[in-house]
Amino acid sequence: MELLPLLLCSVVLFSSVVSCEEKLVRIGLKKLRFDQNNRVAARLEAGHAREGLRAAGDKGDPRDTDIVALKNYLDAQYYGEIGVGTPPQKFTVIFDTGSSNLWVPSAKCYFSVSCFLHAKYKSSQSSTYQKNGKSAEIQYGTGAIAGFFSVDHVKVGKLVVKDQDFIEATREPGVTFLMAKFDGILGLGFREISVGDAVPVWDNMMKQGLIKEPVFSFWLNRHVDEEEGGEIVFGGVDPNHFKGKHTYVPVTQKGYWQFDMGDVIIGGKPTGYCGRGCSAIADSGTSLLAGPTTVVAMINKAIGASGVVSQQCKTVVSQYGQTILDLLMAEAGPKKICSQIGLCTFDGTKSVSMGIESVVNEGDERSSGAVNDAMCSACEMAVVWMQNQVMQNQTQERILQYVDELCDRMPNPMGESAVECGSVSSMPTVSFTIGGKVFDLRPQEYILKVGEGTAAQCISGFTALDIPPPRGPLWILGDVFMGRYHTVFDYGNMQVGFAEAA
Secondary structure (H helix, E strand, C coil), X not given: CCCCCCCCCCCCCXXXXXXXCCCCEEEEEEECCCCHHXXXXXXXXXXXXXXXXXXXXXXXXXXXXXXXXXXXXXHCCEEXXXXXXCCCEEEEEEEECCCXXXXXXXXXXXXXXXXXXXXCECHHHCCCCEEEEEEEEEEECCEEEEEEEEEEEEEECCEEEEEEEEEEEXXXXXXXXXXXXXXXXXXXXXXXXXXXXXXXXXXXXXXXXXXCCCEEEEEXXXXXXXXXXXXXXXXXXXXXXXXXXXXXXXXXXCCCCEXXXXXXXXXXXXXXXXXXXXXXXXXXXXXXXXXXXXXXXXXXXXXXXECCCCHHHXXXXXXXXXXXXXXXXXXXXXXXXXXXXXXXXECCCCEEECCCCCCCCHHHHHHHHHHHHHHHHHHHHHHHHHHHHHHCCCCHHHHHHHHHHHHCCCCCECCCCEECHHHHHHCCCEEEEECCEEEEECHHHHEEEECCHHHCEEEECEEECCCCCCCCCXXXXXXXXXXXXXXXXXXXXXXXXXXXEC
């Protein structure tokens, strides 16, 4: 969809201006730098998140994997202000396209320390409050926030959304919400993933005729020295926020703002992993770029990031590396190789973990199953890595050496990898193929700097997240990507658009 030029309004941080003609609503965003304490807390929480993901995966259909449950908001940098109730009670929230509920801490939150450090909603002080009382819980990788639904007016900029369902949080466990700079979350995803089937704020904006066009857009200011953090525009786009034209791709699965993505390219060379297509989500509630371990390890190798040595990976390479390579050279089907050497089974379309089927002793089921899972996954990664090198006509010796080196670059699951700050300028461009167009990220855009001077540390903006088929393989394109590319969420045409940010 080609949007008409929109009337420009003056911008004030943490405020909004509404054009009477266009009903264009602007929400100023505040930007916070990465915080060393938050990084420590994020590493502590990552262990719990992995357990939560593993538990979720044990419960049945992988299509039920909840991306919201994998989110860690500690790295989030962009916040805005809303008001709840009459008169408005102010809250700082993350405007999150990766979830769909609105929640804020409740005055009835008595036993979570987090609540005492943030603004709390007091229903008794609002003349437009309506009781609902239905219990609610949102599961994150780091724990669940729990509470109950209430109904009240919500002020977003100068718009007032009437009779909005939201969650009063009475329990906020873990380090995440204790150390967070925000009070709550305002979800901008689809109703399909809304807890309690609550109508999202964005849906009510449209239903109540508060905006002209069913479109909102994000501009995130990545210039660290500038005070203005960015801006969300509800009802359209601001031409001053981008250059050229947007490339639009259709939403493929309502819930998240999910779309199809092509291959990932490192230093001009295709990885081949997403050559047949991957899915991606544009997620303003995630700072980093999360993707399959297979590709993130390749990126880490290219940029010199130090990750975690995977023993299973090295075992597969040392014991089966030559056999995998021989099968590839003999043009065996890549998807069948790991089952041919006995590390996975083949279900007719792809290799799957042998899991606990090969385990006789029930008491060893959990540990043996985990080992088999890891060996199967390591084999599948080795096949992709070797295939990539075969395409580049590397020698067999060099291919085996490369794959062994990649094992050393495997990232912490849902964690971070460090790089040398002095090497940033020599790192390769990493690119994503979306809608047939290549979107580049330069190293200064995907490397995050923490601290200043000799105490500075540099962190890779890529983190590992493995979502199984049919929903995966999946990339989550967070603020690192949305900072470089102005992003349009076009509800009317069910599409997402990207253009170079101004």
